[in-house]
Amino acid sequence: xxxxxxxxxxxxxxxxxxxxxxxxxxxxxxIEESGFISKRLFFIQSGLIRxxxxxxxxxxxxxxxxxxEILTGIDSFFTGNPSIYTTQCIEETVCHSLTKxxxxxxxxxxxxxxxxxxxxxxxxxxxxxxxxxxxVTMSAQDRYQQxxxxxxxxxxxxxxxxxxxxxxxxxxxxxxxxxxxx
Amino acid sequence: xxxxxxxxxxxxxxxxxxxxxxxxxxxxxxIEESGFISKRLFFIQSGLIRxxxxxxxxxxxxxxxxxxEILTGIDSFFTGNPSIYTTQCIEETVCHSLTKxxxxxxxxxxxxxxxxxxxxxxxxxxxxxxxxxxxVTMSAQDRYQQxxxxxxxxxxxxxxxxxxxxxxxxxxxxxxxxxxxx
DNA sequence: ATCCCTTTTTGACTTAGATCAAAAGATTAG
DNA sequence: CTAATCTTTTGATCTAAGTCAAAAAGGGAT
Numbered sequence: 001x002x003x004x005x006x007x008x009x010x011x012x013x014x015x016x017x018x019x020x021x022x023x024x025x026x027x028x029x030x031i032e033e034s035g036f037i038s039k040r041l042f043f044i045q046s047g048l049i050r051x052x053x054x055x056x057x058x059x060x061x062x063x064x065x066x067x068x069e070i071l072t073g074i075d076s077f078f079t080g081n082p083s084i085y086t087t088q089c090i091e092e093t094v095c096h097s098l099t100k101x102x103x104x105x106x107x108x109x110x111x112x113x114x115x116x117x118x119x120x121x122x123x124x125x126x127x128x129x130x131x132x133x134x135x136v137t138m139s140a141q142d143r144y145q146q147x148x149x150x151x152x153x154x155x156x157x158x159x160x161x162x163x164x165x166x167x168x169x170x171x172x173x174x175x176x177x178x179x180x181x182x
Numbered sequence: 183x184x185x186x187x188x189x190x191x192x193x194x195x196x197x198x199x200x201x202x203x204x205x206x207x208x209x210x211x212x213i214e215e216s217g218f219i220s221k222r223l224f225f226i227q228s229g230l231i232r233x234x235x236x237x238x239x240x241x242x243x244x245x246x247x248x249x250x251e252i253l254t255g256i257d258s259f260f261t262g263n264p265s266i267y268t269t270q271c272i273e274e275t276v277c278h279s280l281t282k283x284x285x286x287x288x289x290x291x292x293x294x295x296x297x298x299x300x301x302x303x304x305x306x307x308x309x310x311x312x313x314x315x316x317x318v319t320m321s322a323q324d325r326y327q328q329x330x331x332x333x334x335x336x337x338x339x340x341x342x343x344x345x346x347x348x349x350x351x352x353x354x355x356x357x358x359x360x361x362x363x364x
Numbered sequence: 365a366t367c368c369c370t371t372t373t374t375g376a377c378t379t380a381g382a383t384c385a386a387a388a389g390a391t392t393a394g
Numbered sequence: 395c396t397a398a399t400c401t402t403t404t405g406a407t408c409t410a411a412g413t414c415a416a417a418a419a420g421g422g423a424t
Contacts, residue, residue, distance in 0.1 A: 133242070
C-alpha cells in the first residue's frame with residue numbers, strides 16, 4: 001500500500017508509540033486469516049508480507065507490503081465486515097500495530113493524523129489506478145518489465161508463484177517471460 | 183469514484199456553497215483535457231462524464247462519474263503534474279467545482295471535511311481493489327455480467343464503445359457477449 | 365424523407381496466454 | 395547426506411479474446 005509517511009514523521013510516531021503493539025512473525029506465519037474481521041493496522045518495521053485471497057481454488061496475491069509500509073485488510077478494517085484477504089509473511093517480519101479504535105482516536109486527537117491518513121490513502125489510490133490500467137492495456141511481458149523497472153529489488157524477494165498471480169498471469173507464463181531475456 | 187457524501191451532508195454543503203462555481207456542459211463537451219494540470223474538483227449535480235486516457239492510439243475509459251458523484255483528474259489534482267486523463271461529458275451535465283486551494287482550505291477549516299475526504303478516498307480505494315481483482319481473475323463475460331448486476335441503469339447511458347474499454351475488452355467482444363444472451 | 369456520419373454487429377482469421385503434464389532445481393527436515 | 399517437499403522450468407496442446415474488414419443499424423441534420 002505505497003509509501004508510509006509515519007516513519008518519516010517523528011512527531012506523529014512519538015505520539016503513537018505508547019499505543020503500538022510490537023510483534024515478530026516468522027516466515028510463513030499468517031498474521032490475519034480471511035473470514036475474520038481485521039482489527040489491526042500494521043506498520044511494518046522489517047520483513048515482507050503478502051496479501052492474498054482465494055478464488056476458483058487458487059490464491060491470488062493482490063498486494064505485497066514491505067518494511068516502511070502499512071498493512072491492513074482494508075476492506076474489513078474500515079467496513080467491519082469479515083475480510084476476504086489473508087495476510088502472510090514471506091520473510092521474518094517485525095511490525096507495530098494499532099487497533100481500529102486507537103486509530104480512530106488518533107485521527108481525532110493527533111494533530112495532522114487525519115490529514116496523513118487521507119494523503120496516504122490518496123497515494124495508495126493513485127498507485128492502484130496505475131496498476132489497474134496496466135492490467136487492462138498492457139501485455140503480460142510489459143507488465144513484468146514494468147514491475148522489474150519499478151521494483152527490481154522485489155524480484156529476489158517474492159517467489160515467482162506469488163508474483164505471477166499478482167501480475168495477473170499464470171506461473172508458467174511468468175517463467176517463460178523471464179527465461180527469454182537471459 | 184464511488185458515492186459522494188457531500189450532497190448528503192447539508193452542513194458541509196452549506197459551508198462550501200459560497201465557494202462553489204456552478205457550470206453547465208453540453209453533451210460531448212470536454213471539461214479538462216489531458217496534458218494540463220487539473221485544477222478543480224467537481225461535484226456532479228446531474229449528467230454523466232467519462233474519464234479516459236490515450237494509449238497505443240486508443241482511448242481507454244477508466245471511470246464514469248454520474249450525478250451525486252465527485253470527479254477530478256486525481257493524479258494531477260493531488261500531485262500537481264499534468265494529467266494523463268481527459269474528462270468529457272457523455273450527457274449534458276451540471277456541476278459545482280472547487281479549486282485545489284479552496285479544497286485545501288476546507289480540509290483545514292471546515293469541521294469534518296478532512297475526515298470526509300479520507301473516508302471518501304478510502305471507499306473509492308476499496309471499490310477499485312474489487313475492480314482490479316475482477317480484471318485479473320474474471321473472464322470478459324463475467325466482468326460484463328458483474329457490471330450488469332451492479333449498475334444496470336448505466337447500460338443504457340454508456341455507449342458500448344466506451345464501456346468495452348472500461349471493462350478491458352474490445353468493442354467486438356462486448357457486442358458478442360451482449361448478443362448471446364438475448 | 366434522404367443523406368451523412370457514428371455506433372454496433374457479424375464474419376473470418378490469428379494469437380497471447382491458459383491449462384495439463386512432467387522434468388529439473390531448490391529447500392528443509394531428519 | 396539423503397529423502398521428501400516445494401518451486402521453477404519446459405513442452406505440448408487448447409481456447410478466450412483480439413484484430414481486420416465489411417455489413418447493418420441508429421441518429422442528426424437539412
